[in-house]
Amino acid sequence: MNNRGQEGHDWSYEFLHGRFKSMQQLDWIGESTSGEWMAVEVKNQERYTDPDAHGLPHKQIYLRLKLQEGLGLRTYLLIREPDTEKVFGQWIDVLDRATDQFFSPNRRRVLYPLRHFKLLYG
Numbered sequence: 001m002n003n004r005g006q007e008g009h010d011w012s013y014e015f016l017h018g019r020f021k022s023m024q025q026l027d028w029i030g031e032s033t034s035g036e037w038m039a040v041e042v043k044n045q046e047r048y049t050d051p052d053a054h055g056l057p058h059k060q061i062y063l064r065l066k067l068q069e070g071l072g073l074r075t076y077l078l079i080r081e082p083d084t085e086k087v088f089g090q091w092i093d094v095l096d097r098a099t100d101q102f103f104s105p106n107r108r109r110v111l112y113p114l115r116h117f118k119l120l121y122g
Helices: 004-015 058-071 092-096
Strands: 030-031 038-043 054-059 075-078 087-091 109-113 117-120
Touching: 038 054, 038 058, 054 058, 058 075, 058 092, 058 109, 058 117, 075 092, 087 092
Parallel strands: 038 075
Antiparallel strands: 030 038, 054 109, 075 087, 087 117
């Protein structure tokens, strides 16, 4: 994003913040080849170890599930590991049902054991 784009983003956030009960910014929204509309949350992150897992901040999970509840738009979590270049994915609502999810040590992220993800590349 160039400076003008960043300025527009910052301005729109300030302008809209407070005018909505809930607000979120999605990485991507698209129509799949099967005709299904979906949101995609993209993370470029290293794997959590002990146990091997990936995840995202609790607030993002909450907001994406609210989006699904309100609009029927499911969110797919797409994760690229920069060190291995492996790509994993799974629907957030599927991950949220995992009974073995856990918090990162700083409690900022909800983590899901790697077995809940599909290996998409690598």
